[in-house]
Amino acid sequence: MIECGQANHLFDAYLNGELSPSLTAELHAHVISCRPCGQELSLLEACGDVIATDRIGPRPGEDFTGQVLAASRSEWTERVRLDRWRTFSLWAGAGVAAAAALMLFILPLSAPGNPDTLVQGMRVSVGEIDAEKVGEPLVRRMMLQTILAKEALRRGAGAVGELGEFCVSEVYSALQRGLSEVDSWGLPYFQGADPSFAETPLQDLLRILEDHQLAGGDDGLEFM
């Protein structure tokens, strides 16, 4: 049997519901036989019961819920509206990016044969090349990829820009990076520079042109 001091020491754990079953049984046995300890524990339990069950205290008025909702409404609806815009912008940005990627990588492969078009006000023509002689797949691939990729990226950037303040910065910057990348190799190529990145395909092209005695003269590529 435990002593009063030990029993008192267990009161808190017992009241907190943390006492093991064996110690609980020991404590019960003690308080049944010890009047002061029993009194003290009963008092503490009674306090807990009153606090837990007594409903005295202020109660909300009938219109309290309405007041809370009215006070929260403007801030809350604004947040919900912004959430919806954010979601829409994310999906729209992703759609634009997907469309740009589609145009960049898939459409060039199935584009029509005549690649004449304008790029930044510059007329690009390969119409006078004998496609069969100079290797049509290579020329078409290089020219069309450049033209269509730039066009697709420009459209993507434009679409993202229209989203205004809600645009997704990541998508926007990704499109800009893509545009810069194309610029970095596309324009020098058109302007007659020697793009190192395209060195291998250009070497192939030059070799084909030489084979057909087209290199060094009127190469049929006219840039205006």
Added chain:
Amino acid sequence: MRGMSDPPGRLGHDEERVLIERAKRGCEDAARRLVDAHKDRLFAFVGRFIRDYHEVEDICQEAFRRAFANLDRFSAEYRFSTWLFTIGYRLCLNLLRRKQAVSGELDFATVASSQVEGPDEVADSEEAARLKILVWQAVEGLTETQKASVMLFYREGLSCQEIGGVLHMPTATVKSHLHRARQRLKEKLEPVLAEDWSRLGLLSDSA
């Protein structure tokens, strides 16, 4: 020991989670149900710290407003009530610090019109009613932290760990506050009730 079970009006955890998700998406009906399910408990809790009814009402309204404004940050692993009490407790402390006053006995005359007597009050015996008054007077004499610990433990049925989350303190500190609160309640009540032990039925004479 804590003999409290969840009253029938309280929301289950799953139901509460669904309501919070709906409220996040702007469903006003869900928000209304959340307010209705928690407003009485929040009022009772805040009313232990603040004596003025209108201030209690303002704090409760502000607690709900902040809760709804920050629903995105609410983690579903916690109970909405725990979060609400955390906000309410902070608002109480802020107000008390501003006023440099501690709450005394509630002026229930000013809130009589909004009081609803439960069946337990109606059935109270004179002795039990006296005990309740004495207990609440003793509770009023506790420190704010002790009062909050006692209210959350007994009234809300929170564990010491959950109370630590609300009051921003370690579990061991909560247990220490509960221990001291019980000691103070005992010290205040024991002399007053000494003459009434047998009449109140708190003790078995045969013990």
